[in-house]
Amino acid sequence: MLLPKQYHFLFCIFFYVLNIFAQDKGKAVPFNQIISDIEKQHQVSFNYLEDNIAGLSLNPPKKSLSLEQKLQYLSRVTHLSFENIDNKFINVFKSENETQTICGYVFSALDKKPIEDANINVSGKIHITTDSNGYFEFSKRDRNTLLISHIGFSSKRITTANQDSKNCIQLFLEPEVTELKEIKANAILASGISKNADGAFEIKPKKFGILPGLIEPDALQTMQQIPGVNSIDESVASINVRGGTHDQNLFLWNGIRMFQTGHFFGLISVFNPNLAHTISIYKNGSSAFFGESVSSVVDISSTPETVEKNSFSAGINMINADIYAKYNLSKKSYIEFSARKSITDFLETPTYKEYFNKVFQNTTITDFSQAQDIDYKSDKKFGFYDATFKYAQKIGNKDQIVLDLITIQDNLEVFQSATVYNINKSENSVLRQQNYGGNLSWKRNWNSFNTTKINLYNSAYELLGNQKTSITDQVAVQENTVNNNGINLENQHILNSKFSLNDGYQFNEIGVTNLERVSNPDFYRKVKDVLRTHAFIVEGKYNDTLNRLYFKVGTRINYIEKFKKTIIEPRVQFNYGINKNLNLELLGELKSQSAQQIIDLQKDYFGIEKRRWIVADDSIIPIQRSRQISLSLLYKKNDWLIDLENFYKKVNGITTSSQGFQNQLEFVRTTGDYEVFGTEFLIQKKFNNFLTWFSYTYNNNNYHFPDYEFSTFPNNFKLAHTLSWAVMYEKNNFKIALGTKWSSGRPKTSPDVSQIDLSDPILVYNKPNNTNLHVFSQVNLSTTYKWESDNGIQYKIGISILNILNRKNEISEYYRIASLTNSIEEVETFSLQRTPNLSFRVSF
Missing domain, CATH: 2.60.40.1120 (Carboxypeptidase-like, regulatory domain)
Incomplete structure (x- = not known):
């Protein structure tokens, strides 16, 4: 008789279960041997503590059972728990009622x-x-x-x-993956200054030692000690790197482009020297992430590399007073604030008087009273300030947000009056220069290999001049404004400990407005231009410190919307350690720049700040483009350092109005280029507590203006030979430095007297820059001393003297027709006379 179907089903289940739990009869086997056999048969791994299976033996399960069936059997017999992970790993542990x-x-x-x-x-x-x-x-x-x-x-x-x-x-x-440390030549020129493998000079103000004439680590004053960097008129607003003009340098403060770099019309840097953490200066071979410059890059970062404790400091010197504060809001956030203001509003120190005389010589302000000594009155008000704010916040372990703000302003008001032959003459002049900036950045470390950084920035610059004359009842207003904003995206990919790849995108918009308004007669002109640029960047870096090899190559691709023009800018940095003492460095770059400064008239803005920003129109004002290459050898041994560098640089698209001509080219408008090749040499020795160095720079710098009758002649900023020497002594908290600068005179153009009718003179010149000024020579001294009280408060005092020998150095010379005598007048401008300065600072 056949069983019903459901009984067939139960019958099969019975024997199936019976088979599962049926065991081979025979001798008990150690547990570790059983699981070893299972590992081999099923390709799994058992994980367990020896104490949990010590002395355990049992009959092994049948080999024909599945893995899961065997685990069920072992769990029932041993009272152990088995966790199967993807049929690869089997965890063995005691049941919950056990340990x-x-x-x-x-x-x-x-x-x-x-x-x-x-x-x-x-x-x-x-x-x-x-x-x-x-x-x-x-x-x-x-x-x-x-x-x-x-x-x-x-x-x-x-x-x-x-x-x-x-x-x-x-x-x-x-x-x-930790990137290997780059090779650095430490303590170049002074402690706190080093040279990186990428060719950049790096300044750490908080580790800064001392340099002749400097008692504070001023970024723009310090960089003038570097071979190849000069200022022909002692101004930080006129820094010339390898023959370039000041506006051809890119100045960045925490990612914000700064269009104003000097207080007191160039004698003081706008960057608070007690704030910056790292300053990087590139003369050549800058990263492809730096655009808008055909000369150097000065990148200032006030974000510390490591978390710092709360701090406060305040200081004063004979020009300004400042404060600095940093406060940690939590373990992951802090705020930082700095402010500086001139003290000239209520105190005229000897330093201020020397600065004032130097800045305003041969301007409309000092010319006003010329040949007038009757009832002359003058009232001058001058002041400046700058302030910065930073807020940094870490979010989790991967993200950080940083907000940076900066504001800078200089104000000058001059009222002058005189009575001549019962005629009252007065003039009221106002000049204001200011720069505001902000940058919001977000950085995320996705993992140890990939990092992304995005920042939004804005920089607004304004130069405003207002001049009122009583006799003609004329009011003249000039205004130059710049608004620069954009977004930067940068990704870093670390492929291994030696090789990394960076890529990114940048959008930059710059708008420039120039306004002129004159009453009696009425005149009004306002011109506004806007350029938008897209840049795509890729850059790879190979850094092998064991084999002393550093190689970085990148490309920046700029697309300018208005002109529908694409400009490709490759960059290269190569550094190879021939041996442990000798390094070979090769740097090269192609760069472009769409904004520049021009001088329409030498009397613009009262003859003080004559330059105004404009943007290229790709015709009359072309886009400036540069190419540069340099090769250097750096030798270090037994505290000796020798650096020899040869370079070649050419910049196309310059205009005569951007070069500051005060000869027959002052009113000529044409375009051309300048070409410079030269050598920079530095030798340095450190022994005990002394550091001494000597530098020499040679450059042959010439203009090429093909449409001008004299197509080739020396560059206005050519200093054929420059020598510097310094010796510094540092022991404990005492520092002193003595040094000298010497340079051949800058070019000038002399009048052709043979072709001038002295009875009715009209200026006729020889070939442009046919001769030179006298040599420039200056000896400077500085010293500082720091001490600490029992309660941890630090005090620092500093003394500096510029031009100790009080040498009268001529820095500029040009000619004009004197209105009073109707004769040719030679106008000379001189550098600072002996100028002392004293500073005091307290920190805790």
Whole structure:
């Protein structure tokens, strides 16, 4: 008789279950041998504590059973728990009524492979390591803190308070790839100044030693000590790098382009020297992420590399007073504030008087009273200030947001009056120069290999001049404004410890407005131009310090919307250590610039700040483009340092109005280029507490204006020979420096007397820049001393003297027709006379 179908089904289930739990009859086998046989048959790995299986023997399960069936059998017989992870790993631990354990696996986040011999510190008391499968386990407590570490990986800390003992933890460690430190030539020129493998000079103001004439680490004054960097008129607003004009340099403060760089019309830097953390100066071979300059790059960052404690400092010298404060809001956020203001509003120090005489000589302000000594009155008000603010916030372990703000302003008001032959003459002049800027940046470390940084920035500059004359009842207003904003995106990809790749995108918009308004007769002109540029950047870097090899190559692709023009700018930096003492460096770059400064009239803005910003129109005002290459050898041994560099540089698209001509080319409008090649040499020796160095620069710098009758002649900023020497002594908290500068005179153009009718003179010149001024020579001294009180407050006093020998150095000379005598007049401008300065600072 056939059984019903349901009985057939139950009958099969019975024998199936019976088969599962049926065992081979025979001798008991040690547990570790049983699981070893299972590992071989099913290609799995068992993880367990020896104490849990010690002395355990049983009949092995049938080989014909599946893996899961065998685990069920072993669990029933041994009262152990078995956790199957993807049929690869089997965790063995005691049941919950036994001693509970925590288990886990440690894997690499990069390739998901197990990490063997990873160190695991349990609550600072138990130390265990992972096996070949990355497995570990330990006895569970109420709360365990694990610190997992392994060479080559970033450490990780977790808490296992609520961890289920049946489910193993899976931990992934991020590989730790640390870029090797770049080769640096430390203590070049002074402590706190070094030269990187990429050719940049790096200044750390907080580690700054001392230089002749400087008692504060002023960025723009300091960079003039670097061979190849000069200022022909002692102004930080007229810095010439390898023959270029000041506007051809890119000045960045925390990612914000600064269009005003000097207070007191160039005698003082606008960047607070007590604030900056790192200043990088590139004469050549700058990163492809730097655009809008055909000469040098000065990149100032006030963001510290490491977390710093709360601090406050205040100081005063014979020109200005300042304060600085940093306060940590939490472990992940802080604010930073600095402010500086001139003291000239209520005190005229000897330093101020020397500065004032130097700046305003041969201007409309000092010319007003010329040949007039009757009832002359003058009232001058001058002042400046700058302030910065930073807010930094870390979000989690991967993100950081930083907000930077800066404001700068200079104000000059001059009222002059005189009575001549019962005629009252008065003039009221107002000049204001200001620059505001802001930058918001977000940085995210996705992992140890990839970082993204985005920043939004804005920079607004204004130069306003207002002049009122009583006799003609004329009011003249001139205004130059610049509004620059944009967005930068930069990604960094670290491929390994030696090679990294950066890529990014930048959008830049610059708008320039020039306004002129005159009454009696009425005249009004306002011109506004806007340029928008898109830039795509890719840059790769190879840095192998073991083999002393550094190589960086990048390309910047600019697209200018208005002109529908694409400009490709490759950059290269190569540094090779021939041996441990000798380095070879090759730098090269192609760059472009769409904004520049011009001088329409030498009397613009009362003859003080004559330059105004304009943007290129791709015709009359072309886009400036440069190409430069340099080759240098750097030798270091036994505290000797020798640096020899040869370079070639050419800049196309310059205009005569941007070069400051005061000869027959002052009113000529044409375009051309300048070409310069030269040599820069530095030798330095450090012994005991002394550091001394000598530098020499030679450059042959010439203009080419093909449409002008004299197509080739010397550049206005040509200093064929420049020598500098300094010696510094530093011991404990006392520092002193003595140094001298010497340079051949800058070019000038003399009048052709043979062709001038002295009875009715009209200026006729010889060939442009046919002769030179007298040599420039100056000796400077500075010294500082720092001490600390018992309560931890630090005090610092500094004394400097510029031009100790009080030499009368001529820095400019030109000719004009004197209105009173109707004769040719030679106008000379001189450098600072002997100028002392004294500073005092307190910090805590």
